[in-house]
Structures are given as structure tokens and as C-alpha cells.
Amino acid sequence: MTVKLSISVPDDVAAYLQSQGNASAAVTAAVRRVLPEARRTRQREAAQGFGKHLRERTPQQVDADTALVEASNDIALRGSEW
Template identity: 85%
Template structure:
């Protein structure tokens, strides 16, 4: 599926796109090169936020989470045979 967009670009970009045989293909290729980096940036920011969250937790909060996880595991594994 494709979507038709109307965008404004600086003069030098417009000149380059007009010189291309297929401006849509040139824009698509350029944007696809940027997408992985944008995704990595979002992942890096999320990991940093999670790290800040973990560092700010009190020992009591960490213990409560450990107990919850262990209890959940016990419930999930009840009756299973290895």
C-alpha cells in the first residue's frame, strides 16, 4: 500500500529530488536508512529510563518485587513435572 503525501523541502533537497528519475523512491530509500537509527535511539532511551527507575528503588521495593516474582513462578509451575 502507498500513501500520497505533499511535503515542503529546502531548495537544495528539492533540486536533488527533481534530478532523480523517481523522487518517491529516493525519499523512501533515505527515510529507510534513518529508521533503524531512530529505533535504536528509542530503545536506548527506554533502557536508560528503566535503569534510572531501578536505581531509585528502595531495598524494600526490590524485596517486594522479588517475593512477587517468586510467588508468581511458584503458582505458574504448580503441578508441572520436569
């Protein structure tokens, strides 16, 4: 979800944001740098969700994932010659 905001900033900050291709992304990145706890919370939640996903996989899914990883490694290490 996103929210549109209208803010006032000093001239130097405005010049920097106007020079960016995506001012929203620049502001978001800067704010997230000063809010490390919120970022850590999001990362922790994402890691917990991924761990839950991994724990819920069936043995067949685990085997299929393992085969895919091994095949990808073979291609990466030996080239793409069949």
C-alpha cells in the same frame, strides 16, 4: 503525540493501506523499519529510563518485587492450587 498528514501514494500502496485495519499503524511500522537508528535511539532511551528506575528503588521495593516474582513463579510452576 501524533500528527495528521495527507500524502499521495501509488495505487498499489493505496490498495494495501486500504486493506489494513489501521493504515496509520501500517505506515508507522514501515517507516520505522527504514529508520533503524531512530528506533535504536528510542530503545536506548527507554532502557536507560528503566535502568534509572531500577537503581532508584528502595530495598523494600526490591524485596516486594522479589517476593512477587517468586510467588508468580510458584503459581506458574505448581499450578494455582493454594
